[in-house]
Amino acid sequence: MDHTPNRTQISVVVPVYFSEGTLLALSDRIHKCLLRITFGFELILVDDGSQDQSWQLIQLLSNSSTHVKGIKLSRNFGQHYAISAGCRAAKGEWVVVMDADLQDRPEEIEVLYQKALEGFPVVLASRKDRKDDFGKILSSRLFFRLLSWLTGSKFDPQVGNFGIYHRRVIQEFNRMQEPVRIFSVMIHWMGFPTAKIPVQHEARPEGKSRYTFRKRLNLALEIVLAYSDKPIRLMVKAGILLSFLSVLFGLITLIRYFLGEITVSGYSSLIISIAFFSGVLIAMLGVVGLYIGKIFESVKNRPLYVIDQTTDSEMEIDQIIEYPFNSEAVATKSL
Known part of the structure; x- marks a missing residue:
């Protein structure tokens, strides 16, 4: 275990959207997992315009733990923009990106971290037995096969955003300024040495995915237009x-x-x-x-997203907002 004081070893970035039912359990399981690895960790919860009690719970978690930090976007910008906001705020030597619905098991972080220490700047979680419905699995496979053909690169439908990334990888990701943000595709494009390890994928404990077929179709069209000619x-x-x-x-x-x-x-x-x-x-x-x-x-040169408020007044917001096609970061203070 890393006992180095005042050092953030691991940052966990979680995009949050209508996740009031899983946030408390998610935070508890992440704390238990990371405390076995290091005392120097942070959990960054990015509320992507939820209309439920997600932000109130994030504030509650932040008040009860110094490890938890919250970012609230002004509206729903999309999962990958929320990930971008969290990555720009992350201070850890390693950054974990995962979903808030508990289908990505927090207990797998330790396995990912140990694999990363072998010398891999990117370690991805491969969901060998996905607990999603048949339609989602089928559409995912068809989409990644189409994307592989269009881009000339091979994409694995078993791999999503869940993984651990070295700070250098995240810094390069933050430098990429295109307005269409697809985290996994952008990481894949960088070409850093990557390892994949099988992980257990859990069924959604409650509710349904907010990624409807229409949203997945629009996302697929966005990716095709942004990453393939x-x-x-x-x-x-x-x-x-x-x-x-x-x-x-x-x-x-x-x-x-x-x-x-x-x-x-x-x-x-x-x-x-x-x-x-x-x-x-x-x-x-x-x-x-x-x-x-x-x-x-x-x-148009608009910001990738707009931050409404944060739970940490010392959070370096000037490092979070960056305009596409503009080399200068634009500071946006919390309201």
Whole structure:
């Protein structure tokens, strides 16, 4: 056990959204686990605009333990933005990122930490026996297979955000300024030596996931647009192929005309061709429009998130907020 005073060895970052039913148990289990490793740890709970009693419980936990720190975002920005806020506030040599629903077992932190000490700056938890519903597991596998194909990198559907990361990795993550934040994909892109260890995945103790199918679909679209240009490349290839087929069709039609096989122009074939190519062009323009929309969002230069308040007046808020595409950090004081 690390007994070094005034040193934060491990920071645990937890995005919180409608988690009033699990916060007390989560905090208790994390405290018990980390006290076996070091006295120097902090638990950073980031309330991502919850409308239940989550923030009140975070304040209660912070008042009862010096290890607990809370950050409240002004509205629901999204899980990965809450993770970004927590990572910018973390002071630990190692940073653990996990969910608040207790499907990620706090007891696995010790196993992750011991593996990290072998020399791995990134250690990911691999959920071999996921306790999610069949639809979520299937959609996750299909999405990661599609993402692997689009980006040319292999992604494991058994791996989420749960893992332990060295401070250097988190510092590099904090330097990445793109407005579309997908924590696991950004960590994967860095390419640091990574280890994976199997962990036990628990069923959700209560309630249902706030990640609806619609939200997962929107997240998938965000990732594809932010981290892959393959859709545009596919449009170019499709355009070349359609042009080739059009020329071929034109030559065949011309030959049939000179052979006397065509006496009357076909109305149906003309309408079908116009409708088909119009649909293809509109779809292509739509994809280009989505990419342009992402550029438009980026050039606004808005902050990634806005902090409403914190439980720790000494928390270094000036290190938390950073604007995309701007090298200067912008200080935002708690209200």
